[in-house]
Amino acid sequence: xxxxxxxxxxxxxxxxxxxxxxxxxxxxxxxxxxxxxxxxxxxxxxxxxxxxxxxxxxxxxxxxxxxxxxxxxxxxxxxxxxxxxxxxxxxxxxxxxxxxxxxxxxxxxxxxxxxxxxxxxxxxxxxxxxxxxxxxxxxxxxxxxxxxxxxxxxxxxxxxxxxxxxxxxxxxxxxxxxxxxxxxxxxxxxxxxxxxxxxxxxxxxxxxxxxxxxxxxxxxxxxxxxxxxxxxxxxx
Amino acid sequence: xxxxxxxxxxxxxxxxxxxxxxxxxxxxxxxxxxxxxxxxxxxxxxxxxxxxxxxxxxxxxxxxxxxxxxxxxxxxxxxxxxxxxxxxxxxxxxxxxxxxxxxxxxxxxxxxxxxxxxxxxxxxxxxxxxxxxxxxxxxxxxxxxxxxxxxxxxxxxxxxxxxxxxxxxxxxxxxxxxxxxxxxxxxxxxxxxxxxxxxxxxxxxxxxxxxxxxxxxxxxxxxxxxxxxxxxxxxxxxxxxxxxxxxxxxxxxxxxxxxxxxxxxxxxxxxxxxxxxxxxxxxxxxxxxxxxxxxxxxxxxxxxxxxxxxxxxxxxxxxxxxxxxxxxx
Amino acid sequence: xxxxxxxxxxxxxxxxxxxxxxxxxxxxxxxxxxxxxxxxxxxxxxxxxxxxxxxxxxxxxxxxxxxxxxxxxxxxxxxxxxxxxxxxxxxxxxxxxxxxxxxxxxxxxxxxxxxxxxxxxxxxxxxxxxxxxxxxxxxxxxxxxxxxxxxxxxxxxxxxxxxxxxxxxxxxxxxxxxxxxxxxxxxxxxxxxxxxxxxxxxxxxxxxxxxxxxxxxxxxxxxxxxxxxxxxxxxxxxxxxxxxxxxxxxxxxxxxxxxxxxxxxxxxxxxxxxxxxxxxxxxxxxxxxxxxxxxxxxxxxxxxxxxxxxxxxxxxxxxxxxxx
Numbered sequence: 015x016x017x018x019x020x021x022x023x024x025x026x027x028x029x030x031x032x033x034x035x036x037x038x039x040x041x042x043x044x045x046x047x048x049x050x051x052x053x054x055x056x057x058x059x060x061x062x063x064x065x066x067x068x069x070x071x072x073x074x075x076x077x078x079x080x081x082x083x084x085x086x087x088x089x090x091x092x093x094x095x096x097x098x099x100x101x102x103x104x105x106x107x108x109x110x111x112x113x114x115x116x117x118x119x120x121x122x123x124x125x126x127x128x129x130x131x132x133x134x135x136x137x138x139x140x141x142x143x144x145x146x147x148x149x150x151x152x153x154x155x156x157x158x159x160x161x162x163x164x165x166x167x168x169x170x171x172x173x174x175x176x177x178x179x180x181x182x183x184x185x186x187x188x189x190x191x192x193x194x195x196x197x198x199x200x201x202x203x204x205x206x207x208x209x210x211x212x213x214x215x216x217x218x219x220x221x222x223x224x225x226x227x228x229x230x231x232x233x234x235x236x237x238x239x240x241x242x243x244x245x246x247x248x249x250x
Numbered sequence: 251x252x253x254x255x256x257x258x259x260x261x262x263x264x265x266x267x268x269x270x271x272x273x274x275x276x277x278x279x280x281x282x283x284x285x286x287x288x289x290x291x292x293x294x295x296x297x298x299x300x301x302x303x304x305x306x307x308x309x310x311x312x313x314x315x316x317x318x319x320x321x322x323x324x325x326x327x328x329x330x331x332x333x334x335x336x337x338x339x340x341x342x343x344x345x346x347x348x349x350x351x352x353x354x355x356x357x358x359x360x361x362x363x364x365x366x367x368x369x370x371x372x373x374x375x376x377x378x379x380x381x382x383x384x385x386x387x388x389x390x391x392x393x394x395x396x397x398x399x400x401x402x403x404x405x406x407x408x409x410x411x412x413x414x415x416x417x418x419x420x421x422x423x424x425x426x427x428x429x430x431x432x433x434x435x436x437x438x439x440x441x442x443x444x445x446x447x448x449x450x451x452x453x454x455x456x457x458x459x460x461x462x463x464x465x466x467x468x469x470x471x472x473x474x475x476x477x478x479x480x481x482x483x484x485x486x487x488x489x490x491x492x493x494x495x496x497x498x499x500x501x502x503x504x505x506x507x508x509x510x511x512x513x514x515x516x517x518x519x520x521x522x523x524x525x526x527x528x529x530x531x532x533x534x535x536x537x538x539x540x541x542x543x544x545x546x547x548x549x550x551x552x553x554x555x556x557x558x559x560x561x562x563x564x565x566x567x568x569x570x571x572x573x574x575x576x577x578x579x
Numbered sequence: 580x581x582x583x584x585x586x587x588x589x590x591x592x593x594x595x596x597x598x599x600x601x602x603x604x605x606x607x608x609x610x611x612x613x614x615x616x617x618x619x620x621x622x623x624x625x626x627x628x629x630x631x632x633x634x635x636x637x638x639x640x641x642x643x644x645x646x647x648x649x650x651x652x653x654x655x656x657x658x659x660x661x662x663x664x665x666x667x668x669x670x671x672x673x674x675x676x677x678x679x680x681x682x683x684x685x686x687x688x689x690x691x692x693x694x695x696x697x698x699x700x701x702x703x704x705x706x707x708x709x710x711x712x713x714x715x716x717x718x719x720x721x722x723x724x725x726x727x728x729x730x731x732x733x734x735x736x737x738x739x740x741x742x743x744x745x746x747x748x749x750x751x752x753x754x755x756x757x758x759x760x761x762x763x764x765x766x767x768x769x770x771x772x773x774x775x776x777x778x779x780x781x782x783x784x785x786x787x788x789x790x791x792x793x794x795x796x797x798x799x800x801x802x803x804x805x806x807x808x809x810x811x812x813x814x815x816x817x818x819x820x821x822x823x824x825x826x827x828x829x830x831x832x833x834x835x836x837x838x839x840x841x842x843x844x845x846x847x848x849x850x851x852x853x854x855x856x857x858x859x860x861x862x863x864x865x866x867x868x869x870x871x872x873x874x875x876x877x878x879x880x881x882x883x884x885x886x887x888x889x890x891x892x893x894x895x896x897x898x899x900x901x902x903x
Contacts, residue, residue: 063801089803102793103662104848113790118803121787122851125580170802461683461747463762493879501879504762505607508628521747524685536636536764540628 015076015173016040017062017092017205022071024057024229031057032229035071041173041205043221044197046237048210053226055209056097059176062207063094086118094176095167101152107162108147111137114169137169140195157184164192174205182210193219217241296324296344296377308423311385311406311416314392318401318423322380325424328368328391329384330560331407331416336382338563339420340429345376349559365559370394380423386497407561409476413437417563433563440566441480444573448481452576455486455512455543456552458496458520459528463535465502472498473561474516474552477568483576486512504537514576515543520554527551550575583852586845590859594642597866601638602630604874632764640763641869641883642862643771644828645838647778647820649861650854652835653842654782654820657789657850658813659713661720662898665836666702666821669709669727673734674701675825680738684745695770695826702822703815705730710814714807721899735830758831758884760869771823778819782854785809785816789850831884833891834864840894 017039024032032054039045039062047055060066061073064080073080075091093114102110114137115130126134138147141161146154151162160183167175181192193215200206200221210216216223217237225233225241233241304320326345327333333350336343346359347368362372365384368391373381378400383391385406392402403423405416414434421430456468456478467487468474475498478485492501517528529551533539543549556568602618603609607629609617617626648666655664655671666672675698681687682694689697712718712726791804799806824831841864842856868886875881 065797065800085800085805086803089801092801094797094801096795096797099798100795102795103660104843105793109848110794113794113802116791116802116804118788118805121791121804122783124787461742462759503606504633505605505629509625521745524688525683525745525747526685526688534764534766535762536632537628537762539764540632 015205017174017207018074019058019062020072020074022061022073023069024054024061024066025069030229032061032068035226035229035231037224037231037234039174039205039207040222042200042203044200044206044208044219045222045224046208046210046216046220047224047226048213048216049226054229055226056178058226059094059178059207059209060096063092063176064088065094089118091172092174092176093167093170093172095163095178095180097178099163101154101159103152105151106148107143107151107154107165108134108138110151110162111143111147111165111169114166133169133171137165140168140199141165141192157188160184161188161192168199173203174207175199177206177208179209179211181208182212190215197221296379305401308403308419310403310419311412312389312404314404316401316403318403319379321425322423324376324378325380325382326362326373326376326378327382328362328373328388329365329382330555331384331562332382332405334560334562334564335405335407335413335416335420336424338430338433339417339424340426341420341424344378345373351555352560352564370398374398374400382420405562407473407565408471410441410480410565413562413565437563437566441569444481444566444569447577448483448573449576450482451484452513453484453486453511454478454514454516454576455502455510456516456518456557457502457528457532458499458518458558459531460495463531465504465507465532465535465538466492466494466496466499467502469498469500472496473568474518474557477557477565477572480565480569481573481576483572486510504535507537508540510541510543512541512543513548514579515541515549516552516572516575517549518552518554518558520558548579550579583846583856586856587859590856590863594859594863594866597863597870598638598642600870601641601866602634604870605629605634606877636765636768637760637763637869638866640760640768640827641866643768643775644760644824644831645834645861645863645865646858647771647775647824647861648831648834648865649838649842649857650779650782651817651820651824652837652861653839653850653854653857654789654813654817655709655835656839657853658792658810658817659709659720659723660793661713661723662840663720663724663836663895664839665833666817666824667731667830667832668724668836668895669705669817670730670734671702671705671709671727671818671821672825672830673731674703674705675699675822676734676738676830677701677741679826679829680741684741684747686741686745691766691770695774695823698826699774699819699822702825703818705734706814706818706821710811713810713814731830757882758829758887759872759880759882760828760865761873761880761882763827767827771827774819774823778816778823781812781816781819785812786851786854789813789854793850829882829884831865831868831887833887833895834861834868836898837887837891837894838864840898 019035019037022032022035049055061068067081075083111134112126115126115133117124138144141164143161143165146158151159160180164180181189184192196206197219220237223237223241224231305317306320308316308318310316324344325336325341327336327343327350328347330350333343333346333356334352337353343356343359345362346356347363347365348361349365350356360376363369373395381395381400381402383402383404385404386408395402406412417430417434421427456474458466467490469490470479470485470488475485475488487500487502490500494500517532519528529549532549533544538544556564603614609626613626617623617630621627651666652664655669656662678698678701708730709727712723788804788809791799791802792806792809796806838857838861839853842853842860846852846856869883871886872883873880
């Protein structure tokens with residue numbers, strides 16, 4: 015199963031954000047989306063997730079056009095953690111992660127199943143949040159909140175997980191172990207898309223890198239010497 | 251060369267006045283003020299006399315000793331009680347409050363505000379030589395008017411004695427003692443006749459409501475209570491205790507209503523149409539709709555002017571109206 | 580769920596006690612024996628009328644209005660992510676207040692059903708305005724609350740103006756501005772029931788999505804919780820319930836604010852549980868507020884809205900300081 019974009023363009027109030035983007039996001043891998051600020055990375059993710067409509071071109075989930083898919087099917091396939099998420103009022107970390115198990119059908123009566131509980135505790139463990147699980151999310155530090163959101167995303171156990179600069183606020187060690195975690199999860203079969211500015215960790219862990227500059231894909235492939243040629247850390 | 255016959259432009263006037271073009275509105279305002287002032291002077295009802303009038307002393311219904319002119323020519327009344335007492339005693343007014351509408355000839359008179367908001371300036375502008383106020387509610391008017399040098403006499407209609415005393419007093423002031431005495435006799439006769447015709451042992455209640463559907467009943471010391479007592483009707487709320495926004499009334503609890511044995515319920519609705527009448531609404535209020543009188547349909551609306559607002563010489567009319575209702579039910 | 584059942588049971592008990600108080604106590608006191616016979620038979624006609632026509636409708640009105648306001652508050656707080664959510668505070672009841680004023684002045688002379696329908700429609704207009712602003716990205720809770728307060732103030736002023744124009748004065752502040760259950764009969768309460776049912780049904784259709792909404796519209800949409808539709812349905816339901824509450828008892832304020840916070844203390848943050856518990860909790864709060872209003876200064880009464888304001892205003896200040 016892949017997510018793909020064919021000749022995608024997005025124009026907003028006369029400004030061209032994306033143009034002629036054709037690319038593929040495979041599952042079973044960790045794809046990193048890099049590029050300078052304003053290159054269009056967030057817009058790309060929002061089109062992939064079905065939130066925004068492309069001006070021209072086709073975003074696809076498998077063989078199906080994304081805009082034609084019912085929202086509930088999209089919800090089933092894909093989870094996204096946007097940039098600048100606000101912590102929910104009142105909720106604890108474990109309550110937040112539990113919400114990752116939300117299903118639109120029968121939401122009124124639904125209680126956590128055994129499967130749900132396992133997914134929640136696994137996510138909390140993998141993100142090293144057990145000690146913080148009963149703390150209120152809005153009382154945590156910025157980095158801890160980001161990890162909580164990551165756990166929320168992982169707990170959803172959807173085929174694709176899109177993360178918009180979710181890891182960039184973490185300190186070096188935690189960031190590295192998070193990248194390791196994502197690589198593990200990808201190896202288990204998920205398709206993960208992560209936008210980031212950390213080129214070192216991208217080179218170390220990514221299965222695939224997409225470089226976006228001024229709305230165009232300038233590089234698409236494994237993180238090898240070619241990548242370094244196309245991109246200098248300064249330009250990120 | 252500018253013709254002296256041409257009117258100056260506003261800008262020229264402003265330059266004359268030494269102001270910039272932004273003062274344009276100010277100069278128009280000052281002009282308007284001049285016009286208004288001039289007009290008000292010409293519209294004064296009574297011209298001031300240059301000679302000192304003769305005065306004599308009377309005691310008004312507040313027990314005050316007042317020096318009044320012996321032949322007042324310009325009397326302003328500030329309350330329906332004052333207006334009707336004056337006319338019944340054979341006098342005429344030169345100005346009235348907005349609530350005074352009887353007798354019909356007063357409706358052409360200039361007005362000086364509502365009974366609760368009399369404008370002392372408007373009164374003064376009419377240049378009266380006497381002002382008649384109501385003793386219970388308009389005491390606060392007395393000092394400002396006296397400071398302006400206008401004598402103020404207070405009348406009252408809280409009891410039959412009050413009405414007689416007020417008529418006699420005003421008759422004396424307007425030098426029309428015979429008319430006043432005749433009015434007193436007339437009223438007394440009519441009341442006596444009504445009392446003779448009154449049924450025995452009928453019990454009544456007089457209700458007034460507020461916007462929250464709370465009901466207040468008239469006590470013995472209220473004007474409707476007074477009217478009822480004059481024809482020997484038994485007012486079941488005569489000694490009722492409780493708060494009320496109207497003086498002389500008391501809160502009548504809905505819980506007491508179903509057990510009330512009143513034969514007739516009178517209602518007064520002080521709000522003008524199209525607000526619904528209390529007599530119509532009473533059958534909708536829980537508790538009151540169970541009152542035997544309400545269920546039997548013995549609920550009658552009273553004229554708020556006659557029974558609440560215009561207390562005074564027309565008490566005979568009020569007594570006769572109430573008697574008529576009780577006798578025909 | 581066990582905790583919810585426990586809380587519901589306790590609330591049912593507390594409410595039953597309040598009902599008993601409302602039926603037995605008052606200017607005319609009834610002991611238990613009298614009360615029971617008054618309920619069951621009409622032998623003592625006066626007591627029977629007292630209980631069935633005077634006190635019972637008033638108790639029913641308080642329960643109904645309290646439930647409406649509690650649920651409406653919960654819906655508003657969850658769907659707009661604003662801890663100050665309250666139908667009066669957000670101006671939802673304002674339109675209904677104007678309709679009530681017009682009816683009092685005799686300007687509109689429609690029956691009880693027409694009056695209720697019109698009040699609900701008027702409230703939905705207010706709800707529409709709130710929805711318009713609440714859907715804007717990044718509107719702060721403070722701003723939304725300010726808009727609502729302005730709407731409320733405008734409506735109250737209009738209603739008072741209509742009454743002043745019709746020369747309908749009252750020596751005390753008008754009960755309907757303060758909110759009161761006094762002098763209500765069955766004809767004031769029964770027409771409210773279908774609207775309550777509609778409001779609750781509408782709330783039930785989107786109740787399950789409310790928790791997801793607290794994560795923000797983007798995440799909620801991605802989860803499949805349809806934030807736009809959920810918010811619209813929630814605010815519409817709050818409008819219906821708020822409008823009915825005002826049509827019955829006037830502007831009883833702060834119940835919608837108070838109840839969800841209390842419910843959260845009792846059963847936690849799951850909005851489904853909070854909403855369910857808000858029904859009996861709101862009913863109990865309104866009932867006890869009314870009992871206090873009518874019994875504290877017997878035989879005089881204060882408007883029930885005064886009591887709820889005394890309880891709710893300090894809470895509002897506390898919440899505003901903590902969160903805004």
